[in-house]
Amino acid sequence: MNRGLLIVLSGPSGVGKGTVCAALRRKLPELTYSVSATTRSPRAGEIDGVNYFFKTREQFKDMIERDALLEHAEYVGNYYGTPRDFVEKTLSEGKDIILEIEVQGAVKVREKFPEGVLVFLLPPSLQQLKDRLTGRGTETQATIDHRLSVAVEEMNLLEHYDYAVVNDEIDAACRRIESIMIAEHCKRERFLHELFVELEGLREKQNIPER
Ligand SMILES: Nc1ncnc2c1ncn2[C@@H]1O[C@H](COP(=O)(O)OP(=O)(O)OP(=O)(O)O)[C@@H](O)[C@H]1O
Numbered sequence: 001m002n003r004g005l006l007i008v009l010s011g012p013s014g015v016g017k018g019t020v021c022a023a024l025r026r027k028l029p030e031l032t033y034s035v036s037a038t039t040r041s042p043r044a045g046e047i048d049g050v051n052y053f054f055k056t057r058e059q060f061k062d063m064i065e066r067d068a069l070l071e072h073a074e075y076v077g078n079y080y081g082t083p084r085d086f087v088e089k090t091l092s093e094g095k096d097i098i099l100e101i102e103v104q105g106a107v108k109v110r111e112k113f114p115e116g117v118l119v120f121l122l123p124p125s126l127q128q129l130k131d132r133l134t135g136r137g138t139e140t141q142a143t144i145d146h147r148l149s150v151a152v153e154e155m156n157l158l159e160h161y162d163y164a165v166v167n168d169e170i171d172a173a174c175r176r177i178e179s180i181m182i183a184e185h186c187k188r189e190r191f192l193h194e195l196f197v198e199l200e201g202l203r204e205k206q207n208i209p210e211r
């Protein structure tokens, strides 16, 4: 059985990661979603265990000490992290999993899972990023300003990613990510690996020089 794909969807706050991820999950119900842990307070309508596992700082520290997190990062005054066991279990069952996380965390995932697929979601413009973050109406103006200033630094980490996807239209962004997943699955097909091993054996046997 092939291991599942680890897809990391990342990008600045307000670019639309949550929106695009939700649309992708509606389209691909078999895609598993990694629920993160956070010390931030729940927003209206957010449910513990569905949107996040809401933790106190003490509980979060304990998770770090127990090495229960695959990655974690401090972002605009709160901690966020990916529970490790769930990700590893899902991948070993051959299922694809998507992480929706900020960029420092994505770079840490790359170190631990070099085979992970890192997708950076970009806004069509910085003005639209600002408008989306403001329009969502979930943060104070001070937090919005802080998140926007961090966004500029975050975009400098684009070079660490495998793909950049512009979130102009939700459906179009979804289709692009779905195409990336299909291409990455093709690359990982076990039979391809076996074919290469077989070809290598033949090449050695027949003394054919490598091209
Ligand atoms: N393609 C799009 N066109 C217009 N509006 C969009 C688009 N994608 C998302 N939005 C809107 O932008 C706002 C921010 O989206 P969302 O909450 O998904 O961002 P996010 O990247 O997950 O943010 P955060 O990192 O803070 O959780 C929401 O109000 C959402 O409806």
Ligand SMILES: Nc1nc2c(ncn2[C@@H]2O[C@H](COP(=O)(O)O)[C@@H](O)[C@H]2O)c(=O)[nH]1
Binding pocket: 011, 012, 013, 017, 036, 037, 040, 071, 072, 073, 075, 080, 081, 082, 083, 100, 101, 102, 103, 104, 105, 106
């Ligand atoms: N490094 C991690 N970042 C995460 C994780 N879960 C969510 N996030 C990102 O944090 C910011 C802020 O999120 P918000 O819900 O407060 O708006 C955003 O970019 C999220 O994607 C995680 O496990 N690790």
